[in-house]
Amino acid sequence: MNEGSGHSGESGATAAKPRKTRIPGVVSIDVERCKGCGFCVSFCPLGVLRMSTKFNAKGYHYPEVADGDKCSGCGLCGMYCPDFAIFGARNSGVIGSGASPKASDAE
Numbered sequence: 137m138n139e140g141s142g143h144s145g146e147s148g149a150t151a152a153k154p155r156k157t158r159i160p161g162v163v164s165i166d167v168e169r170c171k172g173c174g175f176c177v178s179f180c181p182l183g184v185l186r187m188s189t190k191f192n193a194k195g196y197h198y199p200e201v202a203d204g205d206k207c208s209g210c211g212l213c214g215m216y217c218p219d220f221a222i223f224g225a226r227n228s229g230v231i232g233s234g235a236s237p238k239a240s241d242a243e
């Protein structure tokens with residue numbers, strides 16, 4: 137009964153390492169443009185994408201992000217997509233989740 141729930145320490149230099157907040161790349165998918173060819177999944181060098189089991193309105197399976205933290209933003213998925221349905225980009229800093237650092241926070 138050895139349940140390894142803790143992390144086996146490597147000379148405990150890091151006490152509380154924050155979760156990675158800066159991801160090198162970001163990918164966005166327009167599922168309704170997709171025709172399900174699967175090129176993006178095949179050509180992504182880092183295995184970020186997989187085909188969904190769901191269908192879009194046209195009846196095609198579309199890609200979904202399987203492991204977004206791995207995305208390098210290389211853009212290959214978008215280069216191979218014949219329908220301009222997917223785009224990858226390098227993330228130069230903050231991932232946009234509604235936070236705009238320069239916006240005045242007056243409510």
Ligand code: SF4
Pocket residue numbers: 169170171172173174175176177198199213216217218219220221222
């Ligand atoms: S390459 Fe484009 S059309 Fe083909 S599965 Fe990917 S997103 Fe859809």
Ligand code: SF4
Pocket residue numbers: 161162163179180181182183184185206207208209210211212213214223224225
């Ligand atoms: S940008 Fe590159 S690493 Fe990211 S999903 Fe597209 S092909 Fe994969």
